[in-house]
Amino acid sequence: MTVPSFSQLLLSLERNWPMASEAVARGNIKMLKSFLGPAYRGFLLQSFKGADKSIMTANHQVLYDWNYLRQYPAMSKLYEAAKSGQWAADDGTINWSQSFDPLNTHTPIVPDIYCPASILPIWTKQSGLERATQRRAMLSWILSQILHGEQGALYGAAQVLQAVPWFDGKLFGATQVVDEARHIEVFHRYLDEKLGRRYEINENLYVLSEALVADSRWDVKFLGMQIMIEGFGLGAFTMIRSFTADPLLRDILKYIVADEARHVSYGVLALQRFYETELNEKERAEREDLAFEISLLLQRRFLMHDLYEEYYGNYFNLKEWNKFAMDSELMRFFRRAMFRLLIPNLKRLGLFTERIRPRYAEIGIVNYETGPQMSEMTNEEIMAVPV
Ligand SMILES: [Fe+2]
Ligand SMILES: [Fe+2]
Secondary structure, rough: OOOOOOHHHHHHHHHHHHHHHHHHHHOOOHHHHHHHHHHHHHHHHHOOOOOOOOOOOOOOOOOOOOOOOOHHHHHHHHHHHHHHHOOOOOOOOOOOOOOOOOOOOOOOOOOHHHHHHOOOOOHHHHHHHHHHHHHHHHHHHHHHHHHHHHHHHHHHHHHHHHOOOOOOHHHHHHHHHHHHHHHHHHHHHHHHHHHHHOOOOOHHHHHHHHHHHHOOHHHHHHHHHHHHHHHHHHHHHHHHHHHHHOHHHHHHHHHHHHHHHHHHHHHHHHHHHHHOOOHHHHHHHHHHHHHHHHHHHHHHOOHHHOOOOOOOOOOHHHHHHHHHHHHOOOHHHHHHHHHHHHHHHHHHHOOOOOOHHHHHHOOOOOOOOOOOHHHHHOHHHHHHHOO
């Protein structure tokens, strides 16, 4: 690993210290401790930058079940649905021959309003091709984060099925592993063949991914991966599907969302039973805090620094850019799409009580708690959720 220079460390601190200091101010030292190793490697050393691979250490236990009893009917039903819902990236389900030029200047691949810089005077001074290049870059950046999240979901699903205490859950988990492999194949192919550009993982997603790989508690992996990161993915899918002009991308997202909806249902089923029967109040409150901290990471920290460096470093300092990106139409849309689906699930798991509610209110994401419960929705209903 290359040792970062002092100036690199300072830049990294400037970017990420607000997240850490906010957690300290809330007294959430415990959460910070579990994130410390990943945060040090991710935020400060930036150990993943330019790397071909990252090695993370897992600490969970594997539960063998010698009874093979199928005692969780709802999960068994989900397993049957997963078996019959399988498809392949290249079996004709997706029509890859649909062509759409991502640099099309007449029909933008994503509307200008969702490009953060479109409200700046410099936007109109740029050529049609320059604007199209930035639209493509923005979409590539979001889809790259989704691709990296899918890789995390692959490992998360593989770990969780080893630890989960129900045999039906282990069987379902195997189908999720296959699903996530397919998602990686599809997103990678789209980025590679259609957009021709891939970005590195965002620091926050890296830290979260490593923290979840390393956490020894299977339910925490489940909460982080199946509920929070899957919710993040679904939010992004519904958002992109609603605004992209590329019919191929809309198609891809339609089939992937059907898979992801099963994964979230699996997370809700498993955690609901576990939290109701196995956790004491202190342990439950700990999970509630953790869900809030992850919400904060997902809400505040996807500020597209790669795009800032590539296109806007001359126009803003980093602090100005952070505020600008945070308030952009894209991020507003994304936050609505994500939390509209996420909060009702947290409520259902008992992780959105009166104790934590004021903290969500403080960051402005309390309005979604009466929304529909994603785990009970059909694919079409998820896509139709107004955002
Ligand atoms: Fe996935
Ligand atoms: Fe998934």
